[in-house]
Amino acid sequence: MMTKMTRLTASGLLFLALALVSCGDGEAPKNTEKAANAENLIAVGFSQIGAESDWRRANTKSMRETFTREKGYTLIVGDAQQKQEKQIAAIRDFIRTKVDYIVLAPVSEQGWDDVLKEARSAGIPVIIVDRMVQASNADFFVAWVGSDFRKEGDIAVDWMEKQFKDKKELKIAHMQGSLGSSAQIGRTEGLRDGVGRNVGWKIVVRDSGEFTQVKGKEVMERFLSEYRDIDVLYCENDNMAFGAIQALDDARVPYGTRGGLKIISFDATRAGLKETFAGNISYNVECNPLHGPRVEKIIQQLRDGKKPNKIAYVDETAFDAATIAKEEIDSRAY
Numbered sequence: 001m002m003t004k005m006t007r008l009t010a011s012g013l014l015f016l017a018l019a020l021v022s023c024g025d026g027e028a029p030k031n032t033e034k035a036a037n038a039e040n041l042i043a044v045g046f047s048q049i050g051a052e053s054d055w056r057r058a059n060t061k062s063m064r065e066t067f068t069r070e071k072g073y074t075l076i077v078g079d080a081q082q083k084q085e086k087q088i089a090a091i092r093d094f095i096r097t098k099v100d101y102i103v104l105a106p107v108s109e110q111g112w113d114d115v116l117k118e119a120r121s122a123g124i125p126v127i128i129v130d131r132m133v134q135a136s137n138a139d140f141f142v143a144w145v146g147s148d149f150r151k152e153g154d155i156a157v158d159w160m161e162k163q164f165k166d167k168k169e170l171k172i173a174h175m176q177g178s179l180g181s182s183a184q185i186g187r188t189e190g191l192r193d194g195v196g197r198n199v200g201w202k203i204v205v206r207d208s209g210e211f212t213q214v215k216g217k218e219v220m221e222r223f224l225s226e227y228r229d230i231d232v233l234y235c236e237n238d239n240m241a242f243g244a245i246q247a248l249d250d251a252r253v254p255y256g257t258r259g260g261l262k263i264i265s266f267d268a269t270r271a272g273l274k275e276t277f278a279g280n281i282s283y284n285v286e287c288n289p290l291h292g293p294r295v296e297k298i299i300q301q302l303r304d305g306k307k308p309n310k311i312a313y314v315d316e317t318a319f320d321a322a323t324i325a326k327e328e329i330d331s332r333a334y
C-alpha cells in the first residue's frame, strides 16, 4: 500500500530532517524517504513543547520508545523550546513532507485553529496529547489523550481539607505552572474552588514558575521576601517544587514532615517521589506522561478504520509522605 511517506519529495524530507531536532533514534533521519520506501515506515511527526521538566522528558522518552523503526515507524520530534510559534512551524514542516500522523503536545490551549485546519485540509490526522487545545471545530483533531487536571487539583485540595481541618486560618503560597496551559488552568481551578468553600483559607502570594526548577527557585525567593508566614506551598509541578526547596534551604525555612510549611506538588516523577519519601514534599499528585502506547493504540485504530474515543483520560493517583512506600520509587517508570 502506498503510504503518504513514499510520495515524499527528497527536498521536503531533507528540509524536514534539517529543520527538526531529531527522530526516534536520536539522529535526524539521513534519508527518510529512502528508509520509508525500503521499509514502508509509518511517519509520525511529534510537535513537543520542549524539555522543561522531568515530566516532559519522560513524555518524549515514551514516544521515542513506542515509535521505533523496528515496529514500523519513523518518528520525527520537533522540540519547540516552549514556543508556540516553533510548534506551529514544526507542524507545517510535517504537512509539507506529508507525514502520516501528527501528534501535538500543545504548550497552551489557544491559537491552533489555523494550523490544525491546514493539517485537516492536507488529510493528516492530528492527535493531541497531554494539554488540550481550544479548537473552533472539534473535527480539527481526531483524538486527545491526557490527564484530568481539574481532578488533580481537586485531589490535592481534598488532602488539604483533611490535613488542615482544625486550622482556623490557612495561608497558601500558590506557584502556578505555565500560564494558559491546561495543567495550570485545571490545577489552579481546583485550588480556587477549594479556597472558595473553606473559610479561613487565603492565597497570600501567587506567581508562575513556568514549570521549571530555575524559575521555581526565583519565585520562592520572591515569595519569602514578601511573606514569611506561609502554611502551604501549592506547587503545580515537581520541578518548581525542587526549586522552591532550594530557596527554602537557602533561607533556612523549615518545611515538610519535620515541621514548617507543607509542600504540595504535581507530576509524581521518580525525583518528586524521592522528595516525597524524604518528607520534603508532603503530598504529590500523579500526572502520567507515558502517552506513547496510548497514541500508538489510536494510530492503529485509525489504520484499522476504527473511530478512537475523542477524549481519553489516563488513570492517576497521589502519594502522601506519611504513607508512601520506598517500592513506589524503585518501580517508578518515569
Ligand code: GZL
Residues within 6 Å of the ligand: 052, 053, 054, 055, 056, 130, 131, 147, 181, 183, 211, 236, 237, 238, 239, 266, 267, 287
Ligand atoms: C502536565 C504537563 C505539565 C507537567 C509539567 O500534563 O503538561 O507540563 O505537569 C510539564 O511538569 O512541564
